[in-house]
Amino acid sequence: MSLFSFALFRSALFRVFFPLLLAVQLCLSSESLLILLSPYQNLISTFPYIMLSVVIFLSQPFNQGATGLVALLMVVSLYLIQNYVGIDDLTDIQRFTFCLLVFALPVNLFLIHFLPEKRLLSRFGINYLLFILFQVVWCWLLLEQLTNENVSWLWSAYLKPLPSLSSSPLLLIIISMALTLVSGFIVLFRNSNFDHTIFINLVFCTLALVFFDTPAIPAICFSLAATLLLLSIITSSHELAFIDQLTELQGRRALEIEMEHINGLYTIAMLDVDHFKQFNDSYGHRTGDEVLRLVAQIMKQTEGNASVFRYGGEEFIILFKGKNSNQCLPYLNELRSKIANYDLVIRDHHERPILDKDAKIYSQDVGEHKTVNITVSIGVADSINARTKRHDLGTDEVFKAADKALYRAKSGGRNRVTNLRFA
Ligand SMILES: Nc1nc2c(ncn2[C@@H]2O[C@H](COP(=O)(O)OP(=O)(O)OP(=O)(O)O)[C@@H](O)[C@H]2O)c(=O)[nH]1
Secondary structure, three states: OOOOHHHHHHHHHHHHHHHHHHHHHHHHHHHHHHHHHHHHHHHHHHHHHHHHHHHHHHHOOOHHHHHHHHHHHHHHHHHHHHHHHEEEEEEOOHHHHHHHHHHHHEEEHHHHHHHOOOOOOOOHHHHHHHHOOOHHHHHHHHHHHHOOOOHHHHHHHHEEEEOOOOOHHHHHHHHHHHHHHHHHHHHHHOOOOHHHHHHHHHHHHHHHHHHHOOOHHHHHHHHHHHHHHHHHHHHHHHHHEEEOOOOOOHHHHHHHHHOOOOOOOOOEEEEEEEOOHHHHHOOHHHHHHHHHHHHHHHOOOOOOOEEEEEOOOEEEEEEEOOOOOOHHHHHHHHHHHHHHHOOEEEEEEHHOOOOOOOOOOEEEEEEOOOEEEEEEEEEEEOOOOOOOOOOOOHHHHHHHHHHHHHHHHHHHHOEEEEEEHOO
């Protein structure tokens, strides 16, 4: 199974630049695209509804209620744009309705970034829905009030378009672009799937706003946004199933699938952090988590074409395909010594209990901070059958052998690599 492509989809740069690239491409090719798609007008105006409905439908079983909410906002907005706001002879009230809509949509999308809880049926989710309802009622009352008034001054004073750019009000385009820009920075900074969902919608809402009077472009924008939302649901489900949230390494399920398909020569290295329970007891679980993240970061740099997995707790697996255990020892010894030589700075050790005298974790005070050195033990085994000399050991046997090697590394004094073939 190739996880490379999904790792790419999860990177912050991809999450920001791919929608932007699509948007730019759409701008550049809008004329030829419109000619190409002109026989399919009906399909183009229906397609975003189909895609957004699929997103709303899938968001429930995939436990992504807030993505469903975002898609719902998009459906309602598109429906209002297509059915209640004509393109040509807009009355003042229609223009005003349009302005309220294209102001409210990006602002409400943007606000979802800051919902502390992203589930729809939570205190925050329900408050958010009530807030939207409040805006709808307020807009409706305002429009009722203005029906008999002349509001053209509003249009000419504040909502003037810049004809060379778009027929939509310049102020609204600037607001929408500014929110999209900030949203892009939030994605770069937090790299969360959920922020990405909002960013996608902001990008294509802004584009739809700019090209509002170009037939079919808003529908194409909403279709692209819905397609990216689908991709986002799939990527985040993949992430939940296969990626360990703490270390961002591939998780146990990914390893199991890898092992189902593996054959031929390979080596398994089982790595366990030494005295980790004592570390947790001394410095707290959160600092323990930092150590696991650090070990994972160093493991990612293992050479020899290694694939790294978090097996569970403080245990990790390194898989080397096409190599016997003897060939992997230099890479593993280098990894072991890199971890042992890393001076981990404990930031808030004053609040933690101090290690007792026979602590097995080596620590020293350096000025304000305490530095700690963590060690790991590694057990190694490969798929070569000692009896037949062929690579035909079953994965269970290789795992058992690596586990046994790890046990020997621990009982032999820890901070060492033990290869069962040569033990
Ligand atoms: N901080 C943190 N601790 C974890 C996590 N998963 C497991 N642990 C802790 O890891 C510790 C594992 O302890 P043990 O299995 O007794 O092993 P050890 O203390 O490392 O001792 P040796 O393996 O014999 O060197 C337990 O205290 C678990 O609570 C985690 O995700 N975060």
